[in-house]
Amino acid sequence: MTEKLTTIGFDADDTLWQNERFFRLTQDRFAELLAEYSDRAHLDERLLAAERRNLGHYGFGIKGFVLSMIETAIEVTDEQVPAPVIRELIDAGQEMLRHPIELLPHARAAVEAVADTHRVVLVTKGDLLDQERKLAQSGLGDLFDGVEIVSDKTPRTYAEVFTRHGEGPERAMMIGNSLKSDVVPALEAGGWGVYVPHGMTWALEHAEEPAGRPRYHRLDDLGGLPDLVAAIG
Known part of the structure; x- marks a missing residue:
């Protein structure tokens, strides 16, 4: 089940x-x-x-x-x-460090849509002050039930985050543009991993696409997220 x-x-x-x-x-x-x-x-x-x-x-x-x-x-x-x-x-x-925030297509609508029915958590890595600045300027901060700024993203990271903010990785989904950091370790932790490609990805974030994994999904953009979440249940 x-x-x-x-x-x-x-x-x-x-x-x-x-x-x-x-x-x-x-x-x-x-x-x-x-x-x-x-x-x-x-x-x-x-x-x-x-x-x-x-x-x-x-x-x-x-x-x-x-x-x-x-x-x-x-x-x-x-x-x-x-x-x-x-x-x-x-x-x-x-x-x-001063550049203005430019939301990607469907970002706000996607977060708002799933926040109505699920707990939503921002899981990001990078410099603490810079990530806090970007979140504040994005206007999305109030939509998240939790924010985690981590040093790296590993299966253990996701297991801990989704246990702390939810009911464990088995009942969690991670969405991101990096197969290496956002998708593969979330799958390895037992969750769903959703890959949303970006036109530019840092060379150190490249990884093989985990095609065939039952909990892996790929979306062209965040516009398809609400339907995917609804289909999973």
């Missing part, structure tokens, strides 16, 4: 509002600043390696991204990077 769905989790960045676009724009600027020292492909490769290496130190978010850009700039210039370049990278990071 299928467990009744009682709790729904939403990812934030690039699921409810735009995020990766601002990272891409800043990375374009980074490439322009370092063009005389490295070609774009090599620079992107070095930056991604730094981000991967630094996740354990800085976690996810803008601050870690800026520090990884600075570290990469130092490396590719053999420690000769001009101070004005460092200043521009810091300024770019601060601008990212």
Whole structure:
């Protein structure tokens, strides 16, 4: 017998509002600043390696991204990077921390619809202050029964979150744009996982689509969520 769905989790960045676009724009600027020292492909490769290496130190978010850009700039210039370049990278990071929130299509309507019948929880990772700022500016904060800003998203994370805010992962659904962080670990925890692709996804969030898993679903956008939730029951 299928467990009744009682709790729904939403990812934030690039699921409810735009995020990766601002990272891409800043990375374009980074490439322009370092063009005389490295070609774009090599620079992107070095930056991604730094981000991967630094996740354990800085976690996810803008601050870690800026520090990884600075570290990469130092490396590719053999420690000769001009101070004005460092200043521009810091300024770019601060601008990212101020960017206005732009909700994705159907985000508000989808959260409102399922909040009428289920407990809804925001489960996001990244910098605490930045995520709190974005949630406040989104205008969605009052719709959530709980907010969890976590250091990483693992099966254990979802088991704990959905036990704390619901009746366990078996009766919970997680919705997000990242197969690696939002969908696969939620499925492994015993819940439903709903993949809503975004046009831009960070390379470190890529994973194989878990096709064939009975609790896995894919939606083109959040507009289809209320019908999916109703069908599951």
